[in-house]
Structures are given as structure tokens and as C-alpha cells.
Amino acid sequence: MISYKLLAFATTILCLLVELALSKHSGITRHYKFDIKMQNVTRLCQTKSIVTVNGQFPGPTITAREGDRLLVKVVNNVQYNVSIHWHGVRQLRSGWADGPAYITQCPIQTGQSYVYNFTITGQRGTLFWHAHISWLRVTLYGPIIILPKRGVPYPFPQPHKEVPIVFGEWWKADTETIINQALQTGGAPNISYAFTINGLPGPLYNCSAKDTFKLKVKPGKTYMLRLINAALNDELFFSIANHNLTVVDADAVPYATGPAAFDNSTTSGILEYHLPSNSTKKTNKLPLLKPSLPIFNDTTFATNFNKKLRSLANSNFPAKVPQSVDRRFFFTVGLGLNPCTNPNGTCQGPNNTMLAAAVNNVSFVMPSTALLQAHFFNQSKGVYTTDFPANPPFKFNYTGNPPSNIMVSSGTKVVVLPFNTSVELVMQDTSIIGAESHPLHLHGFNFFVLAQGFGNFNPNKDPAKFNLVDPAERNTVGVPSGGWVAIRFLADNPVHTSWGLKMAWIVMDGSSRNQKLPPPPSDLPKC
Numbered sequence: 001m002i003s004y005k006l007l008a009f010a011t012t013i014l015c016l017l018v019e020l021a022l023s024k025h026s027g028i029t030r031h032y033k034f035d036i037k038m039q040n041v042t043r044l045c046q047t048k049s050i051v052t053v054n055g056q057f058p059g060p061t062i063t064a065r066e067g068d069r070l071l072v073k074v075v076n077n078v079q080y081n082v083s084i085h086w087h088g089v090r091q092l093r094s095g096w097a098d099g100p101a102y103i104t105q106c107p108i109q110t111g112q113s114y115v116y117n118f119t120i121t122g123q124r125g126t127l128f129w130h131a132h133i134s135w136l137r138v139t140l141y142g143p144i145i146i147l148p149k150r151g152v153p154y155p156f157p158q159p160h161k162e163v164p165i166v167f168g169e170w171w172k173a174d175t176e177t178i179i180n181q182a183l184q185t186g187g188a189p190n191i192s193y194a195f196t197i198n199g200l201p202g203p204l205y206n207c208s209a210k211d212t213f214k215l216k217v218k219p220g221k222t223y224m225l226r227l228i229n230a231a232l233n234d235e236l237f238f239s240i241a242n243h244n245l246t247v248v249d250a251d252a253v254p255y256a257t258g259p260a261a262f263d264n265s266t267t268s269g270i271l272e273y274h275l276p277s278n279s280t281k282k283t284n285k286l287p288l289l290k291p292s293l294p295i296f297n298d299t300t301f302a303t304n305f306n307k308k309l310r311s312l313a314n315s316n317f318p319a320k321v322p323q324s325v326d327r328r329f330f331f332t333v334g335l336g337l338n339p340c341t342n343p344n345g346t347c348q349g350p351n352n353t354m355l356a357a358a359v360n361n362v363s364f365v366m367p368s369t370a371l372l373q374a375h376f377f378n379q380s381k382g383v384y385t386t387d388f389p390a391n392p393p394f395k396f397n398y399t400g401n402p403p404s405n406i407m408v409s410s411g412t413k414v415v416v417l418p419f420n421t422s423v424e425l426v427m428q429d430t431s432i433i434g435a436e437s438h439p440l441h442l443h444g445f446n447f448f449v450l451a452q453g454f455g456n457f458n459p460n461k462d463p464a465k466f467n468l469v470d471p472a473e474r475n476t477v478g479v480p481s482g483g484w485v486a487i488r489f490l491a492d493n494p495v496h497t498s499w500g501l502k503m504a505w506i507v508m509d510g511s512s513r514n515q516k517l518p519p520p521p522s523d524l525p526k527c
Helices: 175-185 299-307 371-376
Strands: 009-014 029-043 046-053 062-065 069-076 084-087 113-119 125-131 141-147 161-170 194-197 214-217 223-229 270-273 327-338 354-359 362-364 409-411 414-417 421-429 438-442 447-454 472-474 476-479 483-491 502-507
Touching: 029 062, 062 069, 084 113, 125 223, 141 161, 141 223, 354 502, 362 502, 371 502, 421 476, 438 483, 476 483
Parallel strands: 009 438, 009 502, 029 069, 062 141, 161 223, 214 270, 327 421, 362 409, 414 502
Antiparallel strands: 029 046, 069 113, 084 125, 125 141, 161 194, 327 354, 354 362, 421 483, 438 476, 447 472, 447 483
């Protein structure tokens, strides 16, 4: 896999309500316990102590069926504050369990615990959980496998076997030190030493041949690979030599652009066929076939792949695309500059400045208390303001020459939406520092990808290209490098954020009881 991504663009929706009532769930209650602990792990001939769940790397798999209730007790036994996010889970009326630190909860402090309590509603497929504070998710991550309700088949032929494959990254140095140094100097953090498959770098890296993921398969059988990208700042291409892959369910798009340095390396595993017992072939003499991958910045390949994705849009799996729009937003996303605040006076941005990610020229400032708590208890004063701009402060050639002033403003600004508001959002990449792809993630619910294109979005012509019939339903999508993407969603539920390129939505309560967020649980962590 060749990979890269400079920034993760995530939008936060604070779910204070839902449209659907959660009466008695039809599934069972599943209990898990996550002990956050340090564990020595050796990779690339170097041993270091990393943060893990239950001493496992990658972490344990969460398995549930649609309709099941999950109770996950997280006990923090390490020196760092911790929170866990359940990436892609809709969290209907369970926003307190979403996990992003200082957004829906304060982090779990050392020696403390918290029970994440949520129900899987209307979802099946492959998601993943990961830490959602600082860079702890470098090693704190694992799969979430959601099976259909009992007796309900997949909307595709039943595979012979299902195999989770989780991609990650490996740094030799302490990653908390790396990100803290980057935030202090305003430069890009050091790149990883290797990518991993299920925690193993594979044979293409030095001193790593023994740490190779191997999958044994039977000829003629169909296997479903549950691919998860848990890499921190990278998007990945994936291929199997001499095999065709059919995508039956998709979330993020593979793509790499931008001017910054990145880990241009490849992690690999081995697919090995079971040979009949009477076979005369010797496996150690079989040729090792190597797959071909697109180049890291293959815009055409990534775009063409993305255009093929559609919702099933049938009676069993309808595409409930909002046909009318209550609120329209136009967000520019990209990089700008902040003045140097490093105590030693030296920063790594242009002309001794600090690089800053911004949406509509606003770089998000993380609050010191959770936004959801501040809103729920009517204590927003001094925590956030409700003046996030619906459009950029001024118009310019977004994908052409940058304006003369590329300094950004900073603040904890949110957009307030009434319950059940249908939202259309166009996100426009900018070339202020350099055009690049920005993955957008809405935690807690999905959106529909109506269209995307290159250059500047044209509000008079481009809406004619919108697919309102069977667009892909996602929780993550890439804003194309030097281009735009248009989405629609129904503001009926709570969600999340990531790094400096983010903003927050506050969705107000609805009128009925099942459209209101319940009070927080008694063990909700305190800041």
C-alpha cells in the first residue's frame, strides 16, 4: 500500500437528539472490558513500550449484530488521558458514548474508568474503534464487525470466510513526543517508519521478514476481507497480485496528494493457497507474485474509483437522500498560517510562522471542557460561540493563486441547527499552501455524496450534476485535491472532530421525548 494524507478533515456534530425512537432493541447485550496498559512490542528489530488495550496490538475485535447493545468498560492504567471513539457508529441518542475528547466527553484520566453504552441501530458492516485524543490512536485501535440480524442474509453471496485486515503505521520514536514537538513548532510531524497489516510491517522493510501477515486460502472459495485503514495521517491503495476484488461495502476513498513529506513505502502480506495433500508441488518453490499499485498521487485512478460507488437504493437498503434542503453551506478547507507562539521564538512554517488548518479561514481551538456537556447544561459562555461562518469571509480563486493575506483566525465556533434540518454542504479545497485531498468524517451518522469535481465549485452549473437517486452513503469522503465535493445529510444525531481542520455543529432538541438527548451517565469523566 502506498499512502499519504496531510490532514484529516473531520466535522463535529453534537448529537443532542434523534429522529428515530430507540424502543426495545431486538438484539442482545454484549460486555467488553478494555484495560488500557503499556506493553513492550518489537518491530523492525526495536522494542518499545506502547499504549495498548489488554496488551494486544492491534487491539481486540468488537463483534456485534445489528440491534445489539454494547457495554464497553474502559479502565485507564497509563499516564495519558484516554478516550475511545467508535468510528462510524451512529450513536442514536447515545452521544455521550461517541468518544472524541473535549467534544462529547472529557477524557478518562489515569486510574479512572468509563462505560461506553450504545446500541447498533440500522447498521451492518465493518467499522473500527480508536483512541480519540492526541496521537494515542497510533497503537490504540481495533475492528468493529457488525453482522446482520440473525436470519438476515448479506446483500451479496455468502463468503466462505471473513478476514479483518487492519492497516496501521509504526514509528520507532515515542509518538506523543513527536506530535507535541510538531504542535509546538507549527511544522509537520515526522513521518512513520513503516506501514503495517494487522500490526506487522511485512518483508519489504529491513529486519521485518518474520513480522509478516499471512493468509491461507482454499482455491475456488470466496473470501470477504474487512479492510480498515487505521493509519494516522495516510490514505492507502490496496491490491492482491493476480486477483480481482469486488467492493461490496465502502467508506473512505484511497488517495494521496499534497506538497509535504510522507512515508512513501509499502507494507505487504502473503496470500498462500492450501495445496491438496496429494500435491507434488513444494510451496517454497512457488513464485512470489507481487501486486501492482497506482502511483501515490494518481488523481485519475482515485476519482474514477470513487465515481463507481453507488447505494443499492432498493426496498431493503433504501437511499434516503434529502430531496429538499433547509440550510446550505459552502466551506473552504485547507492550510493557512498562524503567528509563531513557540517560547523559543522559532517555528517551522513559512517566514517563521506556524502551519494551521482552517475551515472558512477559522482554525478550531479545542476547548478545555466538553462541548456537549457545556451545551447540555447551558454553560456555553466562555466555551464556544455560535458564529461559525456559513461561507468563507471573502471570495477568491480557491484553486488558483492564493490571496495576499493567508493568516487564519482561531476560535471554538459552532453552527446551531434545529432538529431534523436537511443540510447541503459543499466543501472546496484551496491551494493557499498547496492543493491536497482532505478526508471529511462525520462521526455518529452518515451522509450522501452527491457529486465532486475539480477546480472551483460553480453554484450555477454544478448542482445539475448532483445524484439524488442512488448516491453513495458514507461517513467519510475525500475533498478532491484542487476540487470540491457536495454532500447532504439530515441533522438528527451526534458526531465528532479531528486536528485543527474541524468545526462543530450543535443540533437542537426536537419536540418529542425520543428527539432529545438523555442526561449524561453518572460515570461520565470530568475535565
